[in-house]
Each structure stands twice: as structure tokens, then as C-alpha cells.
Amino acid sequence: MDVQTMELQQVRVTELKGKGVGLIAAQTFQPSDVVFAEQAFAAVPFSSIATRTCNSCFRRGWRLIPCHQCNLAWYCNRTCLREARTVHGSECKDLLRMQHVNDTVRLAAQVLKRVARDSVAITDGDLVTIDRLQTHSERLSQDLQAIMKTDLSAFLNFCPKAAENFDGNFIEHVLCVIHEYSLLLHDQSGTNPVGMGLFLLASLLNHSCAPNCYLVFNNGNYEANNTMYHTPARLEVRALFPIKENDELTIFICLFLVFWRRTKDFSQGAFFHRL
Ligand SMILES: [Zn+2]
Ligand SMILES: [Zn+2]
16 A cells, blocks of 8 residues: 555654554643544435434434434434535435435445445545555455445445446445444444544544544434534544654554444454454
């Protein structure tokens, strides 16, 4: 992967000896400082709790209003419904046609539609792009390979246009990226998983059993979530310990990965390549 050392104000993407790409601190941080914050490149609520999870801000609620076309996406109020118009508008008809599509496939469709919409797969500050995220499909267990195959054919049914617009290898790559990097999104309590999302910059954080950072979703508390500054599907990387400039930023990755839950032999798959 051709990654030069690139800078955001607080972090740098760099090639780490023997580890591949990673993130290092560009300044010092104290415990609980926000090292960086990032909005999801794409995110979906879990379909199993769709009627109780806002499709826009990922708050949980008990009196949500549905999208009147598909009845499959639910919102806190009209503001959240309006905010999701572009993203949901592009999937509403497909959801209506398919009804039962798995969350991975729905997320992959959102990723590809965003790539098509924005022309390039960029994230804030251009530090990393989808096509540059390294995947390890050759190291997947047989179980995961079978899941990938099923997801690919489900995706082609769900989103036949993408099959025409994108190269098959790129679609497979996006599915692999989702399998390897998508993170659990939490609701306003900060602890209940309600969906999954792809965060490109956070995808570069390597795993450590003694990490110096942790992740907080949805601002991590109800109060912040209710302010006008709330940004939907937002992740914060915060310092656990004092961090010095040029220290590598690490997290305990299996706490946050979606597919940790999906297969039993996860650790034998590709996922500890971040070690
Ligand atoms: Zn909402
Ligand atoms: Zn809809």
C-alpha cells in the first residue's frame, strides 16, 4: 500500500516498522482528551432493532416515526428524517423491494453509493481512502469465506446497479473492508450496540492488549447527544493514558469490531493482523 506520512492536526498516518500502516500522535494528549473525532463514512442500524433505533442519529427511542415509503427506516422526528434524506433516499426503493437484507449488505450498498456520489472514497482530511484499506481475504477462515460469498450474491440482488457501475473486485473489496473494519455503533447511553458503521481513519488504529486509546460513539452520553452540536454516527478516539508525540495510537480492537460476534473462530481469521 502506498501510504505517505500524512498529517491531520492531531494524528499522522504512517508506515510502522513490521506492522504496516498505523496512526501516531502528532501532539501530546492527557487521559480522556479527544485524540480525533470522525463521522461514519457509512452506517446502518441493526435491522433487528430498526423500529427502536433512529436511522439518522442512532439514538434509541420508543416513539419513532417511519419512512412512509418503505416503513423500514425509523426516525426520532422530522429533523432526523430530513437529515437522512440523501442516504436513505438512495436505498429506500431497494429496501422496499428486498425487505429482508442483512446489515452487511445494506452497509456495503451505502458505501458504494457514497463512493459513486462523492466520486472518490474520501474521509475527512483525505487521510485514507476505501480502496487503500488493506484486507486479508486470503487469510479468512472457511466459515468467513462462505459468509462473504453469501453476502456478495445477496448484494448483487439488492443492488444490481452497483454491479454495473463497479468492478466486481471492488465490490468484494468493500465487503471485505466491512467484514474486517466495521465497528459497533452505540446508542446515547454509550454502551448499547445499535448498529454498525465504517470509519476510515479509525480503521488504521492497530490493536494492542494494553491500548492507549478507547472509542466512544454517539458522544457517549445522553446530554451531549441532545445538543445542537450533535453529529450523527460520530466516533471519538480518546486517550486512556498520557500519550506523547509520535506514540502509536492503539485500541483493544475486539471490543468494537462487529464481526467478533459473527463467527466463533474470529481470532483465527484475519482480524488480528492489526496486532
Ligand atoms: Zn434521530
Ligand atoms: Zn424508506
